[in-house]
Amino acid sequence: MNRIKTDILVIGAGSGGLSVAAGASQMGADVVLLEGHKMGGDCLNYGCVPSKALIASGKAAYGQAHSNQYGVADTSPQIDYAAAKGHVADVIAQIAPVDSQERFEGFGVNVIREFGHFISPTEVQAGDTVITARRIVIATGSSPLVPPIPGLDTVPYETNETLFELREKPEHLLIIGGGPIGMEMAQAHIRLGSKVTVIEGDKALGKDDPELADIVLENLKAEGVEIAEDALAAEIRGQAGAIEVETKDGRIFKGSHLLMAVGRKSNTDKLNLEAAGIKTKRTGIKVDDSLRTTNKKVYAIGDVAGGLQFTHVAGYHAGVIIRSMLFGLPSKAKTSHIPWATYTDPELAQVGLTEAQAKKAHGTNLEVVRFHYNHNDRAIAERKTKGFIKVMVVKGRPVGASIVGYQAGELINLWALALANKMKMSQIAAMVAPYPTIGEINKRAAGAYFSPRLFDNPTVKRVVGLVQKWLP
Template identity: 40%
Template sequence: METSNQVIDLLVVGGGTAGIVGAKTASRLGARVVLVERARTGGDCLWTGCVPSKTLLSAATGSGGGTGPIAAGGVGSEAGFSGVRARIASAIATIEPDDSPASLEAAGVTVRHGVARFTGPGRAEIDGQQIRFHHALVATGSDPAVPPIPGLDRAPVVTSETVWDLTELPQHLVVIGGGPIACELGQAFARLGASVVMLVRSRILPKEDADAADIVRSSLIRDGVQIVEGATVEEVTTPDGAREAVSRVRVGDGRTFPADTILVAAGRKPRTDGLGLDSVGVDLDEKGYVRVDHAMRTSNPMVWAAGDVTPNPDFTHLAGVYASTAASNAVLGVRRSVSTVIPRVTYTSPEVAAVGITSAQGASQRVSTIEHAHTDRAITEDQIDGFTRLVLDKRGRILGGTIVGPRAGETLGELTLAVHQKLTTRDVAGVTHPYPTYNDGLWNAAIADARTALENRGVRTAMSVLVRLTRWRATRSSLRRG
């Protein structure tokens, strides 16, 4: 298709998860779609995010589900760090065809390699070549943010994007940050044999239930991670002329920590520079993210956005779902709203999975918690450090919750559905669940809450009446038979 002479239905800028899903959705609906990617399709998730990080975590436990650390050169380590890197490369190579230009072309999407820039209403250019469009989807993603710490620019720094370029296991790894990426990578490298220090501005996993963060903290410490919370990194010093430089990272209380590698995991920033969004009237927020409404439409009704370039949470699953909504809204002329029920998982050991409201907010809400010390599957596997917690309204409707334990993310699907469908604990308790599973925690938390309804005086009175009535009928029937 000669894109310079034809007005296309949807121009997609960015070939990560949001761009790929949005482009394929629009094409399947019959739209003429061009996707522009400046580097390689697949985005952060495939190359530097979900796929390599979860493979690293799996390798660090020895077999993709174990719980103990391994040494980088130990028996179960797949021939050391080089083996781990080979395993990561293999996982990427296996998944990459699904995100490739060939896969997009097979779905009817025209793929262009280059840099796109908007030049005016309904117009853009790709490396100088003009293209016209009816609608556009901005899906350019985000980059790791590197804070302006004195001396950091001279130190051996990696981010979640460049850590995969390491050819040797760090001996002294300092992690700046305490969110999911920092916790996941910090634990993985510690299990592989690195000495790891985490410098955290507040506390680890600040957006999660405090009890969940406590369990993860204890697990990290058991794996050898030194966690310094409430720490402000003041300066990084690196000796001049050293063949193998070891930097010193100084925090506010004067302590310093050695680092041959510094992993910065302190947030992200949107990729909007050079897109020419001002030429098409697309507004950005104070942090540079593309503002969108509930339908993923920007301030320009012909331009849509999805994924990490928007202020929404940086989750791959969210990018795909929201991009699909944006693309269908654009090419069909409808205004479907995206769901605000957003599940999230931190893939530490144990995992932390959460959705919706995770703590009671006021007297009208309550919680039902099952400690995994009372969950049979957890007992049989000696993995009792965890819990399932539901947040409920006064009618027993499930508003959200947190699950901590092995494969917690697998149970989160049912909890997310319950929140989305506004189910009650009675709904969940009334469904037969397989036994024994970690999912028993969710079921038992629902059962425990449903049972509290029986403690209501009015309900107990009604039940007592029913029991007496049933007893009377049974006695009467027995006398008749006699």
């Protein structure tokens, strides 16, 4: 048995683990990194990267079939589903070197390609190596949740971990789960020539503002996606190419392929957390505001910590704990400034409080300002006028922003900056945006906040009148 002593041991080479390993090693700490599967984790191999690549293929096909509005004749796209998946594989391959073992060894990280499990509060065994560490970081991420639906174990199905390996285009893709993954893959596949039915037990895109989600859902329906809500899957039967999903209320949906997209579960099974005195909760590992577990020498970050499950959150968590581990400074994780986006067309993005949450938290102090895409000149030029932004404002400061429309995922960045730095609406209004850009929507939203204060204010009008009389 080999034995290693190190300053920091990182378990998991996904977004969070890689960020900790790179930052800590480059700042002088001795770092060991364990990864029993693929470097880059879920995001690179099965999640963010491949899904956005497939969405891009779908967008290209849709553009060919809907170009007449630009004075270019519509054409029926010649779709090669296998080639689209080849595009996905190529995108992953181009990004993979950034997350590679070789790159991190270049930083001085000792990379061990084994799964790790605790054998004591300060020791982890990985293969034939035992690592003793002053601080340990669990960054094992999450994996697809596959619920025990009767019959599911007898039929073939896909998850996000297998879908991108599929080279045969599904004739009719059934998707159980109407969250972001389900809706993104629904639209990508309808645009690539599959029939698609989404089966959702509650409300599709149910975690987002319903006013904005409805715009996305109506657009998907217009493209041909069948969306069945309040349709809890009760039984699955059939075989490859002929699968049936029966819901609790007796509805039956038939298709050729099945994608399970009902959520995620934290990856803790292999860790033997009991040996380290680490407690869990329903959604993952129990952590405090500093992301420490019940074993104060061990941190948990990213999906496995059971909070918001986004790649950028894992990266943010890495920065929080590096401050604590390397410099001994107090550092706490917050969620109020964390944005997220769903990359459907139109896109859906959120940061901070939704309108409903803000009303509950701030009552009559809340003001909600809106600006619609159809008043933005660039959106008009691009024929991308569907959507709007609404900003929740309390005493001159934004507390949340919700955007549905073209490039919503890009537009939300400004509001994430504003919330992270407690900026005022006046600071947003002071920004000069180049014309014509989609980004002007953000400035115009700030303008919508001040317009009634300036243009509908009798006092302002009286003052201006008096000044005009006295000006030479």
